[in-house]
Amino acid sequence: MNISNIFKTATLLCAAGAVTLMSGCAANQAVSVNGMAADGHEYLLTVTRPNQLHVIDTETKQVVRSCDVPGTFGTGAVQPSPDGRIAYVLTNGAEDVYGFDITNCDITFSAKQSQNGVKVKTFISLAISNDGKELYTVQNPTRKLNDRYEVLAPRLAVFNTADGLDAKSVRNFPVDRRITKIMTMKNGEVILGGADIKAINPVNGEVRMLSALQNWARGADWIPPDAFAMFTQGEHVGEYIMPYFTIKWNGDPGDMEQAEFWWGMSRIDIATGEVDERETVPFEFIVFNWITDPNDSNILYGAFNQLSKHDLSQNKTVDVIDLDHTFYSINMDRSRTIYIGGTSSDISIHNPDTLEKIGSIQLTGDMSTSDLRIARLL
Amino acid sequence: MKIKKSKHALLSVSALALMGTMLTPAASWATDGETLIQEKCLLCHTNTGNPEAPYSRISQQRKTPEGWHMTLNRMQRMNGLVISSDEVQAVIKYLSDTQGLAPSETAPFRYVLEQKPNVVEEVDPAYVEMCARCHSNARFGLQRRTLGEWQLHVNTHMAINPTTELHALARDRDWYDIAYNDVVPKLAVDYAFNDPAWNQWQAKVKPSLNGSWSVAGFMPGKGDYSAVLQTKETSKDNFSVSMKGHYADGTPLQGEGSAKVFAGYEWRASLTIDGIKMRQVMAAAEDGSSLSGRMYQSAHDEIGGELTAVHGSAVVALSPSAIKQGQQKEITIIGADLKGSVSLGNGVQVVKVLSRDADRxxxxxxxxxxxxxxxxxxxxxxxxxxxxxxxxxxxxxxxVLPNESIARIGGNGGNIAKMQSTYRALAFSAGKDGQPGTADDLRLGYMQALWSLQAFDEAAEHEKDLKYAGSIDGNGVFTPGDAGLNPERKFSTNNVGNLKVIAQVLDGDKAVEGDAHLLVTVPVFVKRAIQ
Known part of the structure; x- marks a missing residue:
């Protein structure tokens, strides 16, 4: 079917449902970018080995296009721009960043972070300013000297996205070690998720604590949590969410008979900066990532070997199903459809109310550690 | 100091490349290792000006031959070192002889050099969460560095494996600071560069390893064997070797090859025995009276067993090594060139000498x-x-030995072969107190057994591990299942499993059982000479 036929079909469908769907059809018909439905239409973004960025229409569950990413696979971290048009991909052993126009695979931006004998690794840390003009990465540099290595301090690097290809950072500020996922808040600060969760002002480098985890002050009855995430979620409800695991001893540290094992989270509202840090449900099985139900912030969904549903108001897992295989990442579109990806080459699609599998998207390679992000194309 | 038991199954990596190329004609050894270091290494490393430690980052370390080989491999792979395999061998030889480890320094960790699988290490708590969560204790226990070198070693980890600080047991603490400032000073004391053991060993006159040796060993699937090992030094520290003998069932064993000795006692040989390429990794006793270690298949280093070689004519071992009151049975006395009457001690009569060979x-x-x-x-x-x-x-x-073990799925069209695991049944009688498991038990040696498998626990039973994870043969050799996702299994999981290996030893009309734990797991994707 050629392009004009697609438009014809869409027009006929709109005419058939004109009474109830007129406004929607008018908007969809009017707003498209390079033939792709826009006006907030949602696309799933992920990366597969050997190194392709895939753009998937959440409505049709079809791959719209696949863009070849330069360099060897990195971690598959992806950051969409605020207008959904550009997908920034971490590549080449987690050293370089490329920006792709998802409507045509054009490369609009690139930054080679390793320069002049300094090797820079970015552990998935990609974020973008609210106006799309600045890209943030956390750089972990080491310098190779003639017969030894030097370990340099990590830093937040700020790039101007308008600098296009071979961009260089325009500002740098020191940050903690061991930072993984980062996200920009509405006030412009960048959330730095590491052992503790902090926020940095990317204009002047000022850092403040949002959620002390490694350094929490709960006393000896709790172990400092193991907070870690390799995947970014939360954009569907405007939040940053960092899962953690901890133990409450209820007595002598190390006494496993008395101990309680808990999952927990630090969930940050990116509009207000409000932090919701608490234990969620008892540790019964591994959950790699959480997402929040947009209709009820007490409901979390988690994925790994199972897809699970948790009610924070009761601190209980309320439903769980086994998955076909292990998955790492989870996300949700505007209609609350759940997508589970990472590890292998298929994205599993689920109903949030029943957790039932309702579809699958087969990709050309393994997603491995790749993100599964939602871009809303304007 | 409290020692925490760390389950660290050391699963041997494949053939030690070291020996594959080392056993080239003796002429190649004429190349001077020190000259090569000056020509090749000093392109990046520098002259320190200190005659005691002339080369930066080199003269401040001591390692085993395998350790130096790994270093040279890394220099080729990551730092642009261009060097021929003969030159690599010359440098390894030079560094192992001049900056090696003394016998007493390698003694606690020989299993890793021998590629012995399924060793459970006892690791100092200070190292359990830092080094031993990725490496064997032997990996760092077989290195000696100055404080500055251990510090730079941490930086090498940060540069080459930058996600080290994101692993579990690292990301919830200030890993780099702890590694650099807490653990390194301890390493510099526990595994100190300046240990008198090395100077004392260097000063000793090394024994000749030339001659005829009485050999006793075990090979999975074949059993005990006896052999005469002939060694002939063709040039300094290079030997041609031959082995001739029998398995306990009378099947002949024969092979030839060559060997090299490092640091005066580290014996590394490569032989083809009955058509199969084998390696020997042994240590010579300090007085040169014996060699002991392990011989294994080059292509499957988990298939191997201990061997002992005693210089000259000696009774080295018996197979079997126990006889029951009132029982009549064949016993093989292992040793080279045994002549004269046989005595088996009080109450044990030699009914008949059935055969005499050079090796038994x-x-x-x-x-x-x-x-x-x-x-x-x-x-x-x-x-x-x-x-x-x-x-x-x-x-x-x-x-059942080993009591904790690992086998690895493989094959099925993939690049990595299955890694088997092998078992032996070690029998005991109860001793005077009549209670087995007490100090006065009498060790009877290894016995024939009937081998079987069970699910290790309820979870393994539920997941049908017994059906998928593999099978064991009559010789106690376990072969794991095929690699890859198995859609028949929950989560399409691989043919991994948690099993119990059962040995049943028949004693008259009674059967005595023992068991061991076997985890069948995924392949090792990164192979190293020292895990």
Whole structure:
């Protein structure tokens, strides 16, 4: 079917449902970018080995296009721009960043972070300013000297996205070690998720604590949590969410008979900066990532070997199903459809109310550690 | 100091490349290792100006031959070192001889050099969460560095493996600071560059390893063997070797190859035995009276067993090494050039000498019904050995060795072969107190057993691990299942499993059981000479 036929079909469908769907059809018909439905239409973004960025229409569950990413696979971290048009991909052993126009695979931006004998690794840390003009990465540099290595301090690097290809950072500020996922808040600060969760002002480098985890002050009855995430979620409800695991001893540290094992989270509202840090449900099985139900912030969904549903108001897992295989990442579109990806080459699609599998998207390679992000194309 | 038990199954990596190329004609050794270091290494490394430690980052470390080989491999792979394989061998030889480890320094960790699988290490708590969560204790225990070198070693980790600080047991703490400031000073004391053991060993006159050796060993699937090992030094520290002997069932064993000795005692040989390429990794006793270590298949280093070589004519071992009161059975006395009458001790009569070969004497032995329970000295002519034969009343307990083990799925069209695991049944009688498992138990040696598998626990039973994870043969050799996702299984999981290996030793009309734990897991994707 050629392009004009697609438009014809869409027009006929709109005419058939004109009474109830007129406004929607008018908007969809009017707003498209390079033939792709826009006006907030949602696309799933992920990366597969050997190194392709895939753009998937959440409505049709079809791959719209696949863009070849330069360099060897990195971690598959992806950051969409605020207008959904550009997908920034971490590549080449987690050293370089490329920006792709998802409507045509054009490369609009690139930054080679390793320069002049300094090797820079970015552990998935990609974020973008609210106006799309600045890209943030956390750089972990080491310098190779003639017969030894030097370990340099990590830093937040700020790039101007308008600098296009071979961009260089325009500002740098020191940050903690061991930072993984980062996200920009509405006030412009960048959330730095590491052992503790902090926020940095990317204009002047000022850092403040949002959620002390490694350094929490709960006393000896709790172990400092193991907070870690390799995947970014939360954009569907405007939040940053960092899962953690901890133990409450209820007595002598190390006494496993008395101990309680808990999952927990630090969930940050990116509009207000409000932090919701608490234990969620008892540790019964591994959950790699959480997402929040947009209709009820007490409901979390988690994925790994199972897809699970948790009610924070009761601190209980309320439903769980086994998955076909292990998955790492989870996300949700505007209609609350759940997508589970990472590890292998298929994205599993689920109903949030029943957790039932309702579809699958087969990709050309393994997603491995790749993100599964939602871009809303304007 | 409290030692925490760390389950660290050391699964041997494949053939040690070291020996594959090392055993090239002797002429290649003429290349001067020190000259090569100056020509090749000083392109990046620098002259320190200190004659005691002339080369930066080199003269401040001591390692095993395998350790130096890994270093050179890394320099080729990551730092642009261009060097021929003969030159690599010359540098390894030079550094192992001049900056090696003394016998007493390698003694606690020989298993890793021998590629011995399924060793459970006892690791100092200070290292459990820092080094030993990725490496064996042997990996760092076989290195000696100055404080500055251990510090730079942490930086190498940060540069080459930058996600080290994101692993579990690292990301929830200030890993780099702890590694650099807390653990490194301890490493510099526990594994110090300046250890007198090395200077003392260097000062000693090294024994000649030339000559004829009486060899006893074990090979999974084949059993005990006896052999005569002939060694001939063709040039300094280079040997041509031949082995000729028998498996306990009489099948002949024959092979030839070559060997090299590092640091005066580290024996590395490559032989083809009955068409199969084998490696020997042994340490010579400081007085040169014996060699001991392990021989294994080059292509499957988990298939191997211990071997001992004693210089000259000696009774090295018996197979089997126990006889029951009132029992008559064949016993093979292992040792080279054994001549003269055979004595198996009080109450054990040599009914008949069945055969005599260069490597063994096979006798029909009978223990009287009233022979006292206990160990017997054995002699053949002038060759004598203490406590080689056990006389027992009944088998009271069986241990399956190794007690903790790992096998790895493989094959199925993939690049990585299956990694088997092999077991032996070690029998004991109860001793005077009549209770097995106590200090006075009498070790009877390895016995034939009937082998079987069970699910290890309820979870393994539920997941049908027994059906998928693999099978064990009559010789105690476990072969794991195929690699890759299995859609028949929950989560399409691989053919991994959690199993119990059961040995049943028959003692008259009684059967005595022992068991061991076996985890069948995924392949090792990164192979190293020292895991």
């Amino acid at each position: 004497v096979v006798v029909l032995a009978k223990a009287t019904g009233s022979a006292s329970v206990g160990m017997r000295n054995v002699s053949v002519g002038k060759a004598k050995a203490k406590a080689q034969l056990a006389v027992y009343d009944e088998v009271a307990a069986v241990q």
